[in-house]
Amino acid sequence: MNLNTENPSTLKAWKKLQAHFEATHQTTLQELFAADSTRAEKFNIQWNDFLVDFSKNKITKETLDLLLDLANEVDLKSAIAAYFGGALINKTENRAVLHTALRAEDNAVIMADGKNVMPEVIAVKNKIKQFTHEVVSGIRKGYSGLPFTDVVNIGIGGSDLGPDMAVEALQFYKNHLTTHFVSNVDGDHVNEVIKKLNPETTLFVIVSKTFTTQETLTNAITIKDWFLKSAQPEDIAKHFVAVSTNIEKVTAYGIDPENIFPMWDWVGGRFSLWSAVGLSISLAVGFEHYNNLLKGAQEMDEHFKSAAFDQNIPVILALLSIWYNNFYGAESEALIPYTQYLKKLAPYLQQATMESNGKSVGRDGKPVDYQTGTIIWGEPGTNSQHAFFQLIHQGTKLIPTDFIGFVHSLYGNKDHHDKLMSNFFAQTEALLNGKTENQVLAEFKKQELSAKKAAFLLPFKVFTGNKPTNTILIQKLSPKTLGALIAMYEHKIFVQGIIWNIFSYDQWGVELGKQLANSILEEIESGVVKNHDSSTELLLNYFIKNS
Numbered sequence: 001m002n003l004n005t006e007n008p009s010t011l012k013a014w015k016k017l018q019a020h021f022e023a024t025h026q027t028t029l030q031e032l033f034a035a036d037s038t039r040a041e042k043f044n045i046q047w048n049d050f051l052v053d054f055s056k057n058k059i060t061k062e063t064l065d066l067l068l069d070l071a072n073e074v075d076l077k078s079a080i081a082a083y084f085g086g087a088l089i090n091k092t093e094n095r096a097v098l099h100t101a102l103r104a105e106d107n108a109v110i111m112a113d114g115k116n117v118m119p120e121v122i123a124v125k126n127k128i129k130q131f132t133h134e135v136v137s138g139i140r141k142g143y144s145g146l147p148f149t150d151v152v153n154i155g156i157g158g159s160d161l162g163p164d165m166a167v168e169a170l171q172f173y174k175n176h177l178t179t180h181f182v183s184n185v186d187g188d189h190v191n192e193v194i195k196k197l198n199p200e201t202t203l204f205v206i207v208s209k210t211f212t213t214q215e216t217l218t219n220a221i222t223i224k225d226w227f228l229k230s231a232q233p234e235d236i237a238k239h240f241v242a243v244s245t246n247i248e249k250v251t252a253y254g255i256d257p258e259n260i261f262p263m264w265d266w267v268g269g270r271f272s273l274w275s276a277v278g279l280s281i282s283l284a285v286g287f288e289h290y291n292n293l294l295k296g297a298q299e300m301d302e303h304f305k306s307a308a309f310d311q312n313i314p315v316i317l318a319l320l321s322i323w324y325n326n327f328y329g330a331e332s333e334a335l336i337p338y339t340q341y342l343k344k345l346a347p348y349l350q351q352a353t354m355e356s357n358g359k360s361v362g363r364d365g366k367p368v369d370y371q372t373g374t375i376i377w378g379e380p381g382t383n384s385q386h387a388f389f390q391l392i393h394q395g396t397k398l399i400p401t402d403f404i405g406f407v408h409s410l411y412g413n414k415d416h417h418d419k420l421m422s423n424f425f426a427q428t429e430a431l432l433n434g435k436t437e438n439q440v441l442a443e444f445k446k447q448e449l450s451a452k453k454a455a456f457l458l459p460f461k462v463f464t465g466n467k468p469t470n471t472i473l474i475q476k477l478s479p480k481t482l483g484a485l486i487a488m489y490e491h492k493i494f495v496q497g498i499i500w501n502i503f504s505y506d507q508w509g510v511e512l513g514k515q516l517a518n519s520i521l522e523e524i525e526s527g528v529v530k531n532h533d534s535s536t537e538l539l540l541n542y543f544i545k546n547s
């Protein structure tokens with residue numbers, strides 16, 4: 001099935017949303033809450049361990065109905081069926097988008113290119129399970145007969161961000177192995193990691209879907225050279241494994257075919273942690289926890305496929321984001337997890353969101369005349385409260401923000417957790433209500449401030465509030481809830497791409513920089529600079545002369 005190619009801004013629902021925006025955008029969140037004491041009951045979804053409260057948004061029932069009309073007008077239901085059913089929705093690369101198959105139940109039948117992919121998916125999962133068991137238990141040993149103590153994931157982009165984020169997020173569930181990540185082609189990065197390692201007890205996982213990525217191959221070669229200073233070439237088979245679709249290139253690098261974990265071209269890099277790209281997650285927390293991560297995602301997939309759109313978490317989050325992005329003109333969204341474990345969630349979702357929906361050509365091949373991909377950023381609370389929250393509260397920009405919090409902490413320190421969560425609730429309330437002139441004046445009165453000082457300070461101390469937030473409150477951070485949370489954002493990205501009429505699963509924009517870097521490298525190596533603009537030429541000549 002082909003996805004539709006209609007410019008969304010020409011659709012009936014979009015036009016109605018535009019008129020609705022003109023008529024209602026002056027209404028504040030405070031007014032919406034004052035007008036309806038049951039508002040929160042109407043705008044929340046409870047699903048499994050999740051409570052998603054989206055009542056603190058600039059919407060009414062009519063807004064939501066119009067947004068849902070938009071989802072129906074683009075035929076989101078059929079698009080979801082095409083996505084899960086293995087249709088070639090990544091049309092510019094002629095590929096299906098089936099990361100959901102990697103977490104599907106074993107008895108599912110999922111077809112890509114006329115073939116059920118599940119037997120291969122299950123076989124690779126079993127290979128991950130067996131390998132994890134052997135490494136974690138110490139059955140599999142390094143060249144000197146010692147069990148492994150460290151695992152190094154060598155990859156970049158989707159071959160790094162997902163495993164790195166998940167290993168960090170699941171630290172509480174971690175075993176004795178220490179996991180490291182080498183991604184940047186910056187040689188200082190790899191050297192900082194190497195200096196902590198003992199070659200005898202370190203396992204290297206080279207992750208590259210294409211096995212052509214400059215950064216990963218350069219790091220892999222540097223690491224292999226370092227390893228061979230202590231070990232023999234035949235020891236490589238014990239210490240190096242690879243995850244890739246490019247079996248030929250992996251073998252040429254010297255990896256034992258037994259140590260190759262295959263993946264498929266229908267898995268996009270930024271959605272690949274569910275494949276063998278997640279091997280270092282499985283090694284870090286054990287296969288059972290890794291499998292629960294997949295299970296959580298699978299449950300979110302079921303919810304996304306089957307829930308009515310008005311009760312569908314990814315659909316609602318996507319529609320709200322479109323409401324702000326396309327009608328209010330918001331440019332970015334913040335993402336604030338109230339747990340230090342999720343400190344890498346924002347960078348992970350930056351790739352997932354911005355590489356997917358950072359597009360300006362519609363599926364009809366024409367430039368779009370409306371805004372697409374949102375900018376994602378964030379840091380954990382409460383740290384971020386002491387960093388950039390000032391701008392969210394009192395700056396000039398509208399920044400819709402997702403607050404992600406957990407009912408239970410993992411170590412159960414109630415004092416800390418209650419303090420953390422009181423900040424979590426206080427922030428969304430403050431962003432909603434702000435602080436009125438009268439409230440500020442009452443405070444001044446208590447402080448017995450002089451009239452002159454009070455008059456001067458008043459405008460600075462008033463908060464307008466009226467800042468939209470979603471609150472995503474989850475029982476506990478576990479492999480399963482993490483899996484569901486990631487899948488929730490993946491499907492949000494999908495819905496937005498469908499509505500924006502863009503291809504979310506290619507990334508041609510990343511290619512130009514890669515091509516240019518390769519030709520500039522030749523010039524740096526030869527010292528001959530040619531055919532550049534005068535700025536690039538000046539910079540290159542300076543670098544060559546001084547390096």
Ligand code: F6P
Nearest residue numbers: 157158159208209210213269510
């Ligand atoms: O950043 C571009 C990109 O192609 C990503 O989509 C991908 O995750 C990353 O590079 C790494 O690619 P590979 O896994 O092929 O090394």
